[in-house]
Amino acid sequence: MPTFNNPTANATEASEALRGLAHATRVFEDPGDTYAVLGDLLAGVRSLRQVVDQLATAHVTHRVRAHDDAGDQAAGATNALTATAELQQAAALLDAVHDRVDAAMAASGRIAWHPEPTETPSVPRWMSVVFLQGQDADEVLAIIDRDGTDAAIEHLAGFDMGEETTQAALINGYVYDTIPTGSLDRTTTAGSYALTYNHDHGHVSLLRAHPERREPDAGAPSARTTPTLPRARRQAAVVEEEDDWFAPSQSSSALRGRAL
Template sequence: MPTFQNPTADAAEASEALRGLAHATRVFEDPADTYAVLGDLLSGVRSLRQVLDQLATVHVSNQVRAYDDAGNQGAGASHALTAAADLRQAAALLDGVHDQVDAAMGVSGRIAWRPAPSTPAPARWVGIVFLQGQDADKVLAIIDRDGTDAAIEHLTGFDRGDETTQAALVNGYIYDEPPTGPLDRVIEQGGYVLTYNHDHGHVSLHRTHPEVRELDTPPAKAKTAAPPRARRTVPSVEEDEDWFVPSQASSPSRGRAL
């Protein structure tokens, strides 16, 4: 607490308070608090200017008591007057500081700060299906004939929702980013990502799932990426079967990579 009577003690406390303020203002949880801090700083600049003026006055009024180390009173008085002039110059410079801080405070006071935008949980990607060979050729033909939207619509037939997600968790087909090769074409639509490559003859579909980090899954199973050959492929089907409609007699995992 300031003494209001002991300049040495109050100067030491002011110095410590400024050190604390310099440390505390490295981070503001609420930017609206800057306005109050600017107001206190403006008051502090005014007080500091008054202190400098008063220090200059002390040097002038007590010049007859000033000596140098050799006992020369004339030299001591000269030093006192020089110090007083420097202090008054510093006080004058603080007028400019005061005006700038005052202007900054006025502009800052016109800001309507809003809460920080919430950061959504990072999405991860669930592998739905990976096709290669003849199965991929059929989807690639759909892409060439009807476009990628039609291909995505057909491949979403392999997505069984929570069942697919749980299978991906068990088998490790969960990715921070959909795995792609350097020559793959990537199309994103409606929470799905279609990846295909005519030259290499493969097609894959992934689905975003923000909640997947909260599901009960062994951490060791999660992977950030995997080459296409590391994923199971859909077995070939006979030509007279409807490739896009899962057979009722088939097991639930038929025709899916997961």
């Protein structure tokens, strides 16, 4: 318990309390508790600011009693004044800490914490709509240079036949856990589409997000996840059964926060 008159005992107790707080705040079971902790921490910063200021005052007030180990009073007084200056700098820095913690507490107070989700949200996979290279890709690359990637996506979206394209991609395994790209490919997204293109290698690819992570049928090919060098082919709405240009993967891959 605080003594209010023994600075060394209170300093030891404060140090232990901060050690306990550092340990306890490693995990928050209820994130709403962060607001209450911020409130107490803000009060602690104010008190710490006062302590540092009072330590600075003590050093300068009692500098005539300061000596070094050899008994030199002038050297001791110099060290006392140095300690005072450093503590005054620390007090100024604590003013900034106070302002930042205060701002963080204000933002935290505006959060309405919801319960932990009971269901894992679906993670979209990406299915290939069309892959073009060579002369076929040159036209799309020219559109990118002239009109931008949105225009290229709009152009390539004409290859998307909806459910027909979806089924073709699922049957042939042109479904990926992440957008497949090579090391020099550029990628951009618009809505549910992702465009990858490479001027140096002369190829473009349009993919569409497929939100359902359904387990594939026992006889169906597994989804690919890792890209390799493209093969010379053109895959339109209905995909021919041939080797993909991506290598197959081995697996599918107040003082409380408000709580709702």
